Amino acid sequence: MKKHRLLTALAVVALIGLLGVFNLTFDSYKLRILNLCGIYIILGLSMNLINGFTGLFSLGHAGFMAVGAYVSALLTMSPELKDTVFYAVPIHPFVKAMSAPFPIALLLGGIAAGIVGGVIAAPILRLKDDYLAIATLGFSEIIRVVATNLQSITNGPLGLKGIDRVVNTGWSWGLAILTVYFIKKLMDGSYGKAILAIREDEIAAEAMGVNLFRHKMYSFIIGAFFAGIGGGLLAHMLGTIDPLMFRFILTFNILLIVVLGGIGSITGTVISACVVTSMMEVLRFLEGKMDFGFFQIQGIPGMRMVVFSALLMIVILWYPRGLMGTKEFNWDYILQRKYLNIFNKKKKKKTVSEEN
């Protein structure tokens, strides 16, 4: 165990070192993709906590992100900037006056999203499966419609502009690493075991003394909190937000990351968040002009989406439970492979267990 902890610490240091190197050598295009990866890791993990670990099929993520994004953005914008941006309908004086530095604004955005998550979860946790999915989807749309119509607070469809673009690799990946650590600790503890029990069999879990409602509530609130943080980071990376950003399609993108990585796997979510985010940009060359020497093809817009979808289908055909299933990254597993036999002379049985 001690060896594992050392290895993990080394790996984290190596990752931070690698990110530092990227930060110095990458141009702003690649850095932007890198930062997006970090943000999507946070969003994917927060959804995985609700959907994967607790087994509540929730589609309310875009709504929680919207709350986090709006609260944190309105807090960091200066009053003068708010006045110029709110040119159609004057801003509410209280909203105009409120302000906070970025870290606190981000935290408050997350807390606001967590509160909204809790308020939504309280009534709809009586529902299950598909019905829960529809109810959460409905709530997420309600949040968006409210943001569209509350013009004196959110500037309605005109959106917010000129938000400080402070998010750098440190913020996005720093918080991503923290989120991974937090979720991992959560899942290792008794709370994690309890929500896994709920996912597997609610009645059995209840019989064992697990308070279903409270555990599900916590899962929703924590998930919504991290979604709010992710939304706030996204707002402070783009510098602009509007209600149209937070449509169902955004929830779907995150769901794609969770399903591709494996519903209920932290490792899977991290991998697929990076792969999905960078693949869309990597495949961009498909839409440009291509020269094969003897013949040329003009770029076809939308080509990368076709190829991306095909790749997704291939992955899901071979790995119906996502890239990692419910498995996690495991040092034993790495150390005991034949090709890494320098560490262990004796080849043991596979030690990757289902829930580790």
Place this chain on the structure above:
Amino acid sequence: MKKHVALLLVFMLGLATLLTGCGGTTEQASEESDVIKIGIFEPMTGANAAGGEMEVEGIKLANELYPEVLGKKVELVIADNKSDKVEAANAATMLVDKEKVSAVIGSWGSSFSIAAGPIFKDAGIPAVGASCTNPLVTMGNEYYSRVCFIDSFQGTVMANYAYNELGAKRVAIIQEISSDYSVGLVKYFEEAFVGFTGSEDSIIGKASYNTGDQDFTAQLTNIKELNPDAIFAPGNYTEGALLVKQARELGIDVPFIATDTWEAPEFLEIGGESVEGAVFSTFFTTEVPITDESEKFLKAYREKYDKEPASVTALGYDAYLVILNAIEQSGSTDPAEINKFISQTKDFEGAAGMISLDPNGDAIKSAVIKEVKDGEFKYLTVVEPIQ
């Protein structure tokens, strides 16, 4: 075994990311190269793809007619922003960092331009919008200009038309609340109309609907009771056509006025006879060529596509010409120099009218007013800019 394949797959994907990321940058030699790159930053897929496509048609046509500047070939680099803000920012950064373009044209849909604005500003790359009319696009950004008039002008033009031509004293407004375009226009229309009549009560009612709504009877019944002289309803053409149709069915026979988005064949198809007499402002007309360049554009476009161009196609064409003109005048490919000359554009002859840019980078130009008559869009008049 599966595990191996999974790891291998992930590893390869990661490697591919890194390799492709690094590959593109080797062949950049901006100064000596004999190609000038202009980025096209448009939605080619997603909800706004139709609009993006129309603009790209115009840009490509302009590129065919004027393929060279300073003896160098102009290469167009298309970056799809997927009608999505996050993707828009990615696409903009790609144009700036990977393709190293000298200037950018776009985008249809102001919110994507707003997302990309700070990126172009930081990189010092001039961007010229074709049809993004939201005032926030160029606000506080000296590197963003546009060849279309902005919402404030269009709102004023229609308020002027309602007051002076229609003789309206009491106007009702129906806005598309989920569209930044519609909400922005309503604000300026209101301001201007209240200014003309001198009475705050001249806007007697305001109703809202959402993009995609099909039934407007609730809003219309309320408005009918108010008995307005005219109804201002800027928004999408589908909703607009349905709105007018349902208003006529409810017995509302006052004139409907709107803005350039209504100019789409679908508006006539859906609206049928009910939309007769609807009046809206737009950028451009094919019936009366405004300038010599318009004639050249119309001829080339009809030859190539065998149909009538949309307004935004002409604007895309103009955006390209404005950039080309600036490159020629500055005699350099340095983006900062180009930007300086773009912002100095004055009385430039474009396909959609004369273009002069004000200090914000917004075009001061005339608007065209059209009417639906006998199932067609008919040119009514030209409104000169207010200096």
